Amino acid sequence: MNRLSKLSIIVFSGTEDKLIPLGVISQGAAALGYEVRVFVTGWALLRFLKKPAQPTWPKEFEAMVPELAKGMQMNNVPSWLDMLKEAKNMGAKIYACSMMSQVMGLKKEDFDPSLIDDVVGVATFLQEAEGGQVIFI
Template sequence: MIVFSGTDDRLIPVGVITQAAAALGYEVNIFITGWALMKVLRKPTQPTWPKEFEQMVPALQQGMARIKAPSWVEMVKQGKQLGSVKVYACSMMAEAMGLKKEDFDPSIVDDVVGVTTFLETAKGGQILFI
């Protein structure tokens, strides 16, 4: 999975897909780049939503709380606990944003790598771009 967007409407599916795929025994490799890098820092940015969804956010948050759905980050962490999920931060975007490996949450990000390393890791697999 290549994750570029830093908005929570796109990050929630990252968590859901990761957790489900890991539960089914699939190997999951996630390459975090672009604005999504800001969501896997030791101190991540606050949730953000596209303007067109802002009015629906309170109802979604209440519904997620009602069904006791974990956050997208917790879903990724649960997938990692199954041992088949690896998360990589994009080295080029990290450098452009002035971020170093120690800036990323080590419970989420396994390593900082370039896109060629990620593509070699993902070779032969299905790639989703979110």
């Protein structure tokens, strides 16, 4: 089987409808042995803080949230946060965007150290992503 050895994910939105797939894809790729790198930028940064922003959903999904939560609980689906932490346990690395962090007044010590490995610029992230697939969530 011909597989890519690297998967790099850029996440900009901090809404749950984006973070759930981030957790699923990161954990799945790490379990398959991919080198996983996540670049957190934009509003998503606020969900990776020591004191994270509250979960939010886009307006068009709000009515479906209770059923989704019930279905996830009934099927023992872990939270996106738990999936992402499991991906990290398998070697995934998560980076906060230095430019957006600076613009938002955030420093490395503001981020949850169990999630964010480092604060780096886009050039560093792109060098690490080189030769692999990059997706934007």
